[in-house]
Amino acid sequence: MKFRSLGLLRYGHFTDRVLEFPQDARVVVIHGDNEAGKTTALAAITDVLFGIELRSRYNFEHDYKSMWLAATLTGAQGRSLSFARLKRANATLVDPESNAALNDDILAPFLGAHDRQTFLDVFGLDQMRLREGGKRLLAGGGDLAASLLAAAPGLSEVSTLRDRMKESAAKIFNPQRKSASHDFYLAMERRDQARRAIRAEELLVDAVRTIREDADAAEKDRAEAEAAEREARIAVMQAQTLRSAAKELRVLDALLAKRSEIGPLPAVPGDFAVRAAEVLRNHEQAMLDAARAESEEASARAEFDAIAIDGAVLGLADEIEACDDARAAIQHELISLPKREGEASEARGELIAFARELGLPDIEALRAMAPGAPALARVADIVNRLHACEAQFQTLERARVALARRRKEIEADGDEGAHAADPAPFRQRLAALDGAEERERQFRVLDQKIASAQQPLRERVRRLGLGLHSVEEFLALPLPALSAADASLRTVRDALVQLARRKDEFDEIAGKLAQAEARLSTLIAGRQPPTEQAVAAARTQRDGAWQALRGVVLGERAAAPADQAAALQFERLIVDADRLADERLTEAARLADLAQTELAIAEAKARAASAYDRLTEANARLKAANAAWASLWPAGVIVPPDDDRGLELLREAAKIIEMRESIRDDEVARDSGREAVQWDRGEAARLRHDVGLPPLGDGPLRIAELRDAVHALEARFQAARDRDRDLVRLAKDEDDNAAAMRDLLAQREQVVGQAAALFPQLSIRAEASAEEAQAALGIWQAAGAALGKLGTAERRIEGIARDRALFEARLGDLLGRVAAPVEGDDFATAKHLRARLEAARRMQAQADVAREKLQRRVDALHEARSELRLCEAALAKVLELAGVSDAIALPALLERLREAAECEQAIAQAQSRLADVRGSRPVEELRAEIGERDDKALALAHAEAEAAQERARDAVAPAIERDTRAKAALADLDKRSGAAGAAQSEQDAIAEIADAMERFIRDHVASRLLSHAIERYRARHQNPIVERASQAFATLTCGRWSGLGIDYDLETPRLAAVRDQQMHGVDALSEGTADQLFLALRVAAIEDHAQRSTPLPFIADDLFVTFDERRTSAGFAVLGELGAVTQVIVFTHHDHVVACAQRTLQDQAAIIRL
């Protein structure tokens, strides 16, 4: 609904004032100064539509009864209504022409369901109502608020996931901030540690070289020190040698002098003195030994001669001993005789019992018939064979019964089964169907996939918005390449940017021009300064008046009556001309400013003209770019907008082509698989028929059924083969059993015949059974043992009697031979004879000992005498060597010889020591080197050498220590494991870094992807009012804010302003920006409402109070957009607002001045 006119006929201070609203204006601005009636007019709009209020404030000039408003409205479908509104209780609506009352409902088609309050709340806004409504909306009240905030439900899980990913990524890495606790940096630190460890642990070549050089130097130093110490040691040894040699030389010289004092001696061997003394001692000892041996020999001989020997007894010693042994044995046997007799009696009793059991009369008969071991063995063998035959018979019989039972079972099984054919051909045919189900499944999946992909493909083609109706049509289209489109779009964007820049430039110049013009208006406002022409005109008039009076004043003519008036005129003209000149002088500065401003305006106009040309040029370029963009697209399609949507469309087109290619690939695969599937199905159907399965129909292949059926045929075929095989085996077993039975019976008959021949010989019945024969055999075996026992006992009794007789005969013979008397019985006599023998043996032993002793004494005597002779001969030789005739002179000679020998030995020892001391050096050289030096001098030299050696030795130890250390260091190189472990740690840390990077990339990218997707999803599903409000808000804030959004991160989602992708609550906005947000929401809501029903005019009362200049312009731009939907009427008392409306909307803005 729109107002065409509003008649303020009698309302407030208005009388017969009619406001005409141009219908083609997007925004009508009603401008009035204070008290011009702006508020009155605003109230009149409400009153004319909904009736003048009962207690209207606007009755101050026209009373209630005369209050009169009128309006002409245009409704939907161009319907028009003119009416007048009166202030009365009823029939307030009247026809303006006829004053006839109109029905109160006549406005309903224009007002819809709106009443005064909703009109004021929704359409009639001043700043206060705008704010109140906006705040109420933000507080969550009302259906509108609920619907605004209800966008994109179900995202909570997605948001939770996004937060989880974000949190996880934040623990790993943060591009903006380094933190030691991040997994990435922890791993980096571990890597750094490992690298430090490598540097610390690695063994560098230079280090090795240094250690080696140290070792070489130390070894060299050590060798030198050791050599020096060795030389010092040699010097010490030499000094020591001289010192010792001097001492030994002195001793040697003394000994040589002593030897010469002993004088000459006979030439005797070196050991003569010793040997001669020994010979003397031996001779004396030999004489003593010979005397003692003679005495001992005589004593031994007397002792031997005193012993007597019993030769008669000793001569029969063996026989006497044998006789006594026989005596002892017989005595022992006689003790066991009663026991042997008892054994014989017991055996006889047993044998009588056995004879009775065998049916024999007595023991002799039994003994006569007793079989030997071979006979018993034969009988035992026959008995065993009889037993074996019986056992084998039982076994064969049981086997025969079992085989018969098995035959019955198999034959019974055979009756149940029918003949089964070999299913191998079926199996082969089934094998050929391997994978058939999978092939068919793939075929169907492909078919289904292709079918299901067609519709989305068509849908995507349709959504491209190119006005295409089929995929083929799309595919045939020569769409531009993405790169070409991108390039074209860049040209369009550049042109847009250029245009915007030119427009800004033009606007800026135009603004300056307006400012200059405004300044000019100010400068020329009020009284006009006298112009040059006015001053000149006044002066001309003055000069003209002077010329008229000049003749009178100069006396050129006489005064005339009119000259008085002319003089008065001249006087006034002089005053005026002077006044004008003065005024012009006074206004010079202002005039200069004015001139300057005029000049500036002229320049600005020139610049504006130039800018306008550039703007026009930019417009042309944009049009050309737009045309180029349009030319990219094939004829007949709806050219997409020349922005990112166009690129998106091409990307989508590429995806569609890709999708189509994929479908075509699938179609090729499906077509190639169709033949195989058809063959499979045909073969499966034939095989099902052959194996007796029901027809396949159109259902799935059910290869498992075929497989089961073939398996069943195989099982049946296998069972039949097994049964035939079992029967063959059974027949063979039966034949084997029968043959074995026959063999057994023949064998048993043979054994029975042998038994009949042998059994009677052992008093057994010929037809006796195996058990009976076994029992008889047992009796015979026991009888054999008893017969043996009886024979043994009888033989022992006879032996005892025989042994006694033999003993008595032997004893008698012995007694006769030794002539010994009988002492008691035979046994006592034998014992006595034995005692005599033992006594004779003891005497014989004593005589043997004495003889041996005597022999030893005789031998000792011979030996002593022989030794004495040897000593005497040796002594004679010694005397001969010594050159003395008597042994008495020999000891003195020997003493001198001993002293000379000792002296010579000491000389030799001294020479030996000297040789030890001097080594290989000649004695004379030593003597020469010693020279005149005494021991003290030599000792001093020795001490000096030792001191030098000590110094050398002191130098050796550090050298050795250093060498040892160096060698140890060298050896330690071999023990070092190096930095391999640390290198592995570094590599492990790198793996950890890679792991952290991978996790970060995964989680970060996922969280960012989710954030963007959530945002985009919400934007897509956002309430259209919010979306429109967002756009309007961005416009109203001149792009300072990118729009509106819903902050879903809060516990209760709230509307928020968006800047730099950050949400800001309304509370955080400035007052003006908040007002702009509220206005944006209100505009969006009305536009939304307009889609459902006819809206009422939007009445705004000084809404732009908190808007700056630019945002006021933006506000008019938004209201201009709203004006396309509904009538927009703006009341203001600000001139700049009016100017702004005109500037922004130009001819789309209508200005009504009150």
Place this chain on the structure above:
Amino acid sequence: MSFRFLHAADLHLDSPLRGLSRRGQVAGAFVDASRRALENMVATAIGERVAFVVIAGDIYDGDWRDYSTGQFFVRQMGRLAREGIRVFIIRGNHDAESVITKSLPLPNNVHSFSVRTVESVAIEELRVMLHGRGFANRHVPENVAASYPAAKPRYFNIGILHTSLTGREDHDVYAPCGIDDLRRPGYDYWALGHIHKREIVANDPPIVFPGNLQARHARETGAKGATLVTVTDGRVSQVDEVTLDAARFAHSELDLSGLRDPQEFLSAARRVIHEASGEAGDRPLALRLTLTGETALHSYFGAHAGKLIEDVQALAWEINDSVLIEKVRHSTSLVRQLTGSAVIADFAEVLAEVAADASFQAEIEAVLAELRSKAPEAAFSMLDLSGAGENLAPSAISRAQDLVLANLGGVIVEEREP
């Protein structure tokens, strides 16, 4: 006459194993692996009573300057010296720049071939002639095989060369040559080095890459070692692979198609880990698991990636405390759901739009560039962003998209009913 010799190459002593972030004590078992492998080689040479040992280059890592490594090598060569076993070595591309190589005095039993020309060394008692040449440069682009002399008649001739032949994946081109170049001199055996995967390139004559002695990262899977060659009457009668590695890398793929329950997954994982552990024997094992297949567990894995690794590692230690799970890669896909409540029906579409948004990609690229600028390049190269090249953002965004979809599997319906 018969004798045996051992052919090894690419020891890379003390080269750390890559990709093992510390996860418990078992990681420590990998530290000395290259040394233990060399010890195994020496023990095998002694145990098999080989006549000599050939090492065809890359004993050390080029940028490794720890002299202890060289000393360890010398000690091991000393063990061979005490057994009277000679060693013939050439310098490979890594040895060429090694400061250790240049400074280390070698024991008398070790002969290092000249780096200036091809040198021929005879072992008269065996009638063996070895021809070899080391290299003094990290890069050798020319075909040096052509400069090897003709075989010496009535000798068993062995050529030793560090080469990439005509090129092998994952290896720099080095002293390139063809098989015909190697056949031309008429040698009886070519002992090659440089390629870490064992390969018998030809049989007549045998041209053999023994592979490296010890695997160094997850792409070098399976048994590693040397080649034991038996020569009888002047001809190669047997070529045997000898396993000498002290730690093992393995990569198992686990198809989870149709699985729905995490317990089912753990059972399947147990089986795979058990198999891999069994193949590794008593060595420490670093196992990479790649999960594949269309499974309802896809979302579960996506949402519990960290727990998944912990669970699989715990499972591995339950089976064998020497098994380290090096990585679990997710290559599963979601079972497509055609029905369900479309709580957020087109969120996946929105995700795809954002993922394709150039400004978003630029934002991510900026963050990743910042991360990359702070991280060592070695770590960056380990990232599992296949095909990412210089621009990580598309790959990272694609994976993040999958992750989000996996996590929201219960919320988002993949495909809407048409």
